[in-house]
Amino acid sequence: MNEIYAIFMNFLKRLFGNDKIGEVTDENGNEIGKFMPKPEIPIDDEFMHNFKNNGGKFLYCENKNELRLNFSEILKENKWDHTEAYCSNKSICEDFDHTHLTFNKNLGACFFLSDCEFLISNTGAILMSSCQLGDKKLSDLPLNFIIIAKTSQLIKTIGEGLQNINKRYDRNLPTNITTIKTFDENKDSDFMNYGSTPKNLYLLLLEDL
Known part of the structure; x- marks a missing residue:
């Protein structure tokens, strides 16, 4: 041959x-x-490359202790230690109840704290729905985002993400499904990003595989 x-x-x-x-x-x-x-290219490498190229900030966490440590470092770095966080996920609030944060749904909060549906590797985007956003538009929410995700949420394409949402929620499909892929307001946007709302976004990725 x-x-x-x-x-x-x-x-x-x-x-x-x-x-x-x-x-x-x-x-x-x-x-x-x-x-x-x-x-x-391995799906995790592809996502990290595209996510960082979009302007996102990425922190890998081997366990929950490292997750809490990295979260605290983000708060210190940005002087968010004693501020308000917009968070509607009770479980996430409990994970960080050791901090001095005030958790509420105030749109004037310092940052938005949430999980997500999936991480899209071929675009470096984060797929979210009404389960995280409620009925709010991205433009309504604070500029700063801290997203908690797991390695098992990494998928290749948005089409695959939508299929998995259909399977996960069955007949109770969430609404307000959207992606975030612009994480730097000074970064030049391509045609697909035109009109999107940039967010200063930190991703804490927890190993669960």
């Missing part, structure tokens, strides 16, 4: 007069054929 491939590549080089045809290397510098399928 390798011999046939070499003959084929030599034919192309003679035909087009280009010694570099097909000389593509992988991440280790090994030569691979131009017409061979590219190795698939």
